[in-house]
Amino acid sequence: MDMSPTQFMAQKAQQASAALEVIGIRKDFESFSALRDVHLRVNPGEMLCFLGPSGCGKTTLLRIIAGLETQTSGQILQNGRDISWLPADKRDYGIVFQSYALFPNLTIADNVGYGLVNSKAKRAEVKARTEELLKLVGLPTSGQKYPSQLSGGQQQRIALARALATRPGLLLLDEPLSALDALERIRLRGEIRRLQKQVGITTIMVTHDQEEALSMADRVVVMNQGVIEQVGTPMEIYERPATPFVAHVVGKVNVLRAQAMGGNRFRVGEMELQCDACNTGFAPGEAVNLYLRPEDRLAEHLLPDTPNRLRVRVTKVEFLGGLCIAEVKADALGGQTLGLNFSLNQLHDLDIREGNYLDIALRANRIRAFSAKAAQA
Known part of the structure; x- marks a missing residue:
């Protein structure tokens, strides 16, 4: 033109x-x-x-x-x-x-x-x-x-x-x-x-x-x-x-297999997760992957109605000095695992060690969702 x-x-x-x-x-x-x-x-x-x-x-x-x-x-x-x-x-x-x-x-x-x-x-x-x-x-x-x-x-x-x-x-x-x-x-x-x-x-x-x-x-x-x-x-x-490529290339990221439920709700295992920042254009039942960074969690001052709250078991702790990585497993998420960042002080204050249980919440405003097909492309 x-x-x-x-x-x-x-x-x-x-x-x-x-x-x-x-x-x-x-x-x-x-x-x-x-x-x-x-x-x-x-x-x-x-x-x-x-x-x-x-x-x-x-x-x-x-x-x-x-x-x-x-x-x-x-x-x-x-x-x-x-x-x-x-x-x-x-x-x-x-x-x-x-x-x-x-x-x-x-x-x-x-x-x-x-x-x-x-x-x-x-x-x-x-x-x-x-x-x-x-x-x-x-x-x-x-x-x-x-x-x-x-x-x-x-x-x-x-x-x-x-x-x-x-x-x-x-x-x-x-x-x-x-x-x-x-x-x-x-x-x-x-x-x-x-x-x-x-x-x-x-x-x-x-x-x-x-x-x-x-x-x-x-x-x-x-x-x-x-x-x-x-x-x-x-x-x-x-x-x-x-x-998904950018999510993996820039920083560490957790990936959870999920199904869209419509709107900003996604089912992961037995749990329904709220995802405030996610694309809402997925068809109900569509297979998606949820992406969240290791720091995208809450572990202190949780309330009973805090969104995306769940109980996890610590399966491994990697000590890196002032920052530590805890690998946790959640039955509510169908046994899927997450790698989460904690400061050394949090490691002590929350008694995060292998075999212990921990209450956390996944930050609803930080989760990203992509079609499972996009992740395979």
């Missing part, structure tokens, strides 16, 4: 206000489709995380945005400019890889200033910008050292400084923390987020680590088999997953 001049101008204004737009991107490798009709809008200054299992297409999409891979079809706009078929060196971005990719024969200062030197920047400008970035990443005295003299986390900070040196409009991070140990990853993810906010650069990060995505991103893009399953803030993705 032809657009009116007003509609056309509105569309152009919307495109211009986006830092990046991915429009109908498809990538085929012979008979395999790595990406299928992907649409995405990235807002200026936000940090977006591509999250999903290996093979879902997240790295392929990042490489296409970078010009390191060519799409089969589709369009990419950066600040309204069509970069769909531009080579990588003609695009406006900095990139950080998981392997650091520093030049071992160059000093840290020379590594950081490498892009500026290639762009024919003046020596004084290179020196000033390099010192500014080394200070920004917390390594102001490391300029004359070599990469081999730095830890993995420090090397990744230098890789980040190098990517920012030319003041690109877009920062791409390809699993930048995966080569680091657990403690360094936690420390550096906070540092990267702080730097991203301080610089204000639009950033796209690829990760398979849900904690990284939830703790760092303004919005998370959950991908599966070459398509986007859901885009939303970390809290939206976690609390209101749009599909």
Whole structure:
């Protein structure tokens, strides 16, 4: 359908206000489709995380945005400019890889200033910008050292400084923390987020680590088999997953087999559960799966008429320090089991230990329902 001049101008204004737009991107490798009709809008200054299992297409999409891979079809706009078929060196971005990719024969200062030197920047400008970035990443005295003299986390900070040196409009991070140990990853993810906010650069990060995505991103893009399953803030993705796949990929989740009874009522075993946040469009008798997070329960100050109240038996307790996971079994739910989170204090106060019984209530406003057929798709 032809657009009116007003509609056309509105569309152009919307495109211009986006830092990046991915429009109908498809990538085929012979008979395999790595990406299928992907649409995405990235807002200026936000940090977006591509999250999903290996093979879902997240790295392929990042490489296409970078010009390191060519799409089969589709369009990419950066600040309204069509970069769909531009080579990588003609695009406006900095990139950080998981392997650091520093030049071992160059000093840290020379590594950081490498892009500026290639762009024919003046020596004084290179020196000033390099010192500014080394200070920004917390390594102001490391300029004359070599990469081999730095830890993995420090090397990744230098890789980040190098990517920012030319003041690109877009920062791409390809699993930048995966080569680091657990403690360094936690420390550096906070540092990267702080730097991203301080610089204000639009950033796209690829990760398979849900904690990284939830703790760092303004919005998370959950991908599966070459398509986007859901885009939303970390809290939206976690609390209101749009599909069973998203519910499983982001955080831990319990799944209860149930039957729809109409409205917001569902039968699980001998029990009728109330589900205030569930889709009510299921036909009575339809097989559904109810999804709830381990923390979506009440265990204190319960009243006789508290919705979804039931008695469970503790079958296993996993001690994880300040947070513990209790596996419980409920006869009223047809013998189905749940994994529930409790603090260490609750573990003591409620006497939660293997073999003991516990009264709980499942939070009616936190249960999500999906067709059992959707879960098998």
